Amino acid sequence: AQSVTQLGSHVSVSEGALVLLRCNYSSSVPPYLFWYVQYPNQGLQLLLKYTSAATLVKGINGFEAEFKKSETSFHLTKPSAHMSDAAEYFCAVSAGGTASKLTFGTGTRLQVTL
């Protein structure tokens, strides 16, 4: 069985401040981990992914995430928030291998204020 837990359904940061969105996972096999972003009235799009290569993964729009096996975490960060980062962010886990399916977290809504 696999699951992800996203801590904090809403996060608010000031423009220019650090963004930190938390994700912890559970998987019985080495996981693949993902962050997807959903802008208002748009479909989900892949932000970045970890598939057992480098533990620090860089994605689009200046986001990055670090896989920490000892902490079963895959937190998403961005050094400086921009107004355009306001969206819903979903962490997801796939148990690797073939024919596996993604299991999504409940999402974190990021608000960016002036």
Added chain:
Amino acid sequence: EAGVVQSPRYKIIEKKQPVAFWCNPISGHNTLYWYLQNLGQGPELLIRYENEEAVDDSQLPKDRFSAERLKGVDSTLKIQPAELGDSAVYLCASSLVAGARTGELFFGEGSRLTVL
């Protein structure tokens, strides 16, 4: 390149009525997914197709939900009859075969269903 196209974007029906959603995946993507997204929740897989074969439909409530992917291209998801609890966003996604293993999915904008 065109993305995943879904229709309708919004649908309002009364309970016990039927409803159907259509999805056209990205050209060349063999794998197609239907996800259910309830308010405040993450997407949950309903069914996954590899070409025209449903390879994972374990989460599809088969008493009222059905899906088809004729010719392995576009797909239709049907609910008959709809219940109040079916109000949600129905997401379609597609991927290359390799993407099915690595989880890189391309999502449509979703079809928002309201059942009154």
